Amino acid sequence: MSFLRLALCVIGVYSMFLLWAIAQERLAVPFQSIKEDTTHKFHSPLALSACQSTLSSISALLYLYFRRKPGQTWAQTLGLEHSSVKQDGIELKEKKSNGTAVHNGSAHTNGSATHHHHPDTRYSPRQLLLHYFQCSVLITSATPFGFAALSYITYPAMVLGKSCKLVPVMIMNVLLYRRRFARYKYVVVAMVTLGITMFFGFGKEKPAKAKSNGNGELGTFGQLAGVVLLLINLAIDGATNSTQDEIFSRFKVSGQQMMFWINVFNTLISATISILPLPYIPVLHPSRYRTELEGALHFIRDHPSVVSPMLQFAFTGALGQLFIFETLQHFGSLTLVTITLTRKLFTMLLSVAIYNHKLTPGQWLGAVVVFAGISVEAWVKRRDVHAKRVIQEKEKANIKSL
Template sequence: MTFLRLGLCIVGVYSMFLLWAIAQERLSVPFPSIDGETSDKFRSPLFMGTCQSAMSTLSALIYLFIRRKSGQSLPQLLGLELTPSKSASNGTAASNGSANSTYNGTTHTNGHSHAHPLAKSSARFSPVSLLLRYLQCAVFITSAAPFGFAALSYITYPAMVLGKSCKLVPVMFMNVLLYRRKFAAHKYVVVAMVTAGITMFMGFGKEKPGKPGSLKNGNGELSMYTQLIGLTYLLVNLLVDGATNSTQDEIFARYKVTGQQMMFWINCFSTLLTSSISILPLPYIPVLHPNASGTELQGALEFITEHPSVVMSLAQFAFTGALGQLFIFETLQHFGSLTLVTITLTRKLFTMLLSVVVYKHTLTPGQWAGAGVVFAGISVEAWVKRKDVHAKRVIQEKEKAKLKTL
């Protein structure tokens, strides 16, 4: 049964997020109009975010009700009220059991389990402060997503996937900047390897995404200035994602919540934020509101009317992203963060390979070498984590043996 569950989780994570990646890349290129004579790009990233966050909110809520315990109240179900436990009443620390969270198809892992004695948690638990933390994460996610989508107009999708695989860099940076945390020496080696690999991938690349002629140099390729814009957008996306992950780590450290509860609230707030912004008559704002006139919602609906083929990609993007998150949390709950890190690491590699095959990208030997350096660096991080967890388990087994002898 255990192997069957693990197999289902692996298949679920792979299938959902590989399909999600295909839909995301498809949404970044032009769609044919209904008359078949013209084509245009979908320029409503906040509407995309609304579709996915709304579906994720619904999925998380359904999941929570399915797994609801007998006698559990609605506030307890949604993580706004502490649930007394036997171990807590006996003075034993209760672990939140959460070490990971995922949003817009992307995985964040804090790699720690935090102890929460009920008495201490009750003293500092505040639903209002918890909801404000969730809102903070939602603001970060809403701000980051458009930059990631805009970067696809300046860099290829394989470069985007490789960059998104390197979240350790901005996560470390934002943890140090916001919460003054320190990291082990090997993490800085990993950061150096990742940075070197990304530099190799971008430096040896020849393929450029199609852009208007004004952005191209005399050889018909994108100028270095244009590529720098794409890298800047990607960096902003990663930095804000790093701030999101750092805040999620802080939530798990301070509050007794589960990943599904966090998934529900952050996606709920994200839906409210993006929906509210979508109906505001904002002026043209690069990246955040690229429509020249009207509201974001109006522009999205007009585009759907003129380019109906976009509906299938939007539905695939929202549906697979939402289900993918549930498979992520199911894996975390039953097999732990190390198994999840291994699955998501290899999934990103296959995402890049699938993009190369499906959309016929051309990578140079130097780019393959750069990708290898990046994934080698991330693999070092996963190996060290596995080693640390194994050492902790050995210590725990020894402690249990001592208790039995007593």
């Protein structure tokens, strides 16, 4: 069942975000104006984020509604109240850990039930919503830096930087929440990052030789600015994923419940910032209009061809997030990032097979390193699953003997 769930998550992430990436690439290029013979770029990332988060929250709410259990309240459906089960007349509440890491060297367990129960504020709805809000602030903050980085560096350089996302995710987990990972996780992270870096680094198209806006090679200052923006984006992404892991380890919530609340807060934050009259800020408010929403509406009116990729971007992103949070809940952020990174690699390998592209020896070596890293994690997970099954069979045999 675990393998089937992982396979469905991989297929969903790959298919939805392949279409999402196509829409994102289209939104990064200029659109033809219907008023005059000119082209302009779309400069309203937060308005676009608000559109996607709105659809994402709706899709998560529909998923939770149709999957809720009979008699379940809305507070329980949305993860703000835990379902209680009675055992020998004593009311117990379930808590769980997602199993991806150990918090301060020990995992949270139910322990033994006592009659004198004191409420634990760590698991209160208020603390849970504050964690959701923290994730939303981080996600909203990362979006403008990612869009701004594409104005200074080429797409291959962006992919090369994103391939190292496993590193900030692990670093932020260690720094923010004092988590420790199994040794093989560090090996897998190093191998996957090294392999994808080799795959894109040994390609024929180098970032330093790429052209930007038709002006020839990118200047040193421009590339440096792009790298700094990309590093900020990666650091915020790492903090976001580590915070999501912390939520799963401390609170009894599902991936879709997290998806709903984070996107609700994303919508509120993005929409609020979009209607605020802000001055021109290069990264945070690149629009020349008084508000970002006003700039987005004017752009849509003058460039109606932007509507189709915007809808595709929001719709595929909303469906893709269902698979993203399902993966995050059951397999952790490192497995999720591994899936999203290898998706880029598998897409390029499929292109090689269909269109007969030529890869350099360094790229083939990078692909081998990535597949080797994935094989290490698959072998360890299979060994752990087999060991758990053996223990379960022994426990069943002991129960029957009693």
